[in-house]
Amino acid sequence: MSEIRCPACGTRNRIPTGARGRPRCARCKTDLPWIVEAGDADFDTAVAGSTPAVVDLWAPWCGPCRMIAPALEELARERAGRLKVVKVNVDESPGVSRRFAVQSIPLLLLVRDGEVIDRQVGAAPKAAIEAWIDRALEAA
Template identity: 45%
Template structure:
């Protein structure tokens, strides 16, 4: 399953009310490190289809979602379970490091 674009309007339905764990990627078009991890997150989304939902929130277009999570820098990654944040990290990382973090968190 490919990543899903989420907005302030769809955040609750797509993330907080989702069944199973959700990885939220807070990114921006101008953010170089965000673009670096994008392909890895797409691959993880495909590889973990049915086990993990991966969504992307554009920080510039969705300030309410960003503020509600207390984002201070991007890329910011959050894992939600049952509508609650269970883990988060900031900054780019190689795919293997992201996968390890996800595996430990879900």
């Protein structure tokens, strides 16, 4: 479960990590920014579904990871209902790290229907991340 605060009315909504469809605020029905935390046990559940997901592979000691976190949160707000952000702490998720051969972080994976469409290594400004997502989704 992840707790997501409604940007419209402030209600705290508890959303299952693998929720299908678009999460909406239980009180006012506004689309919620969709940011969940996942690890080895629930990664596949988190990225299943046709809503594109940006997986942020990060670690607490990684400075550039902290730099891109606000950009990803903004994107999740701006694209509420159309984009899911899945945060994976690689220190706590050795299985996911091995699976995607993570060598350097931050590593962003763009996933749709459980398939990795594209990946991007390193920090980038929000506009660049946004352009990358749009380009990759269009090409896929």
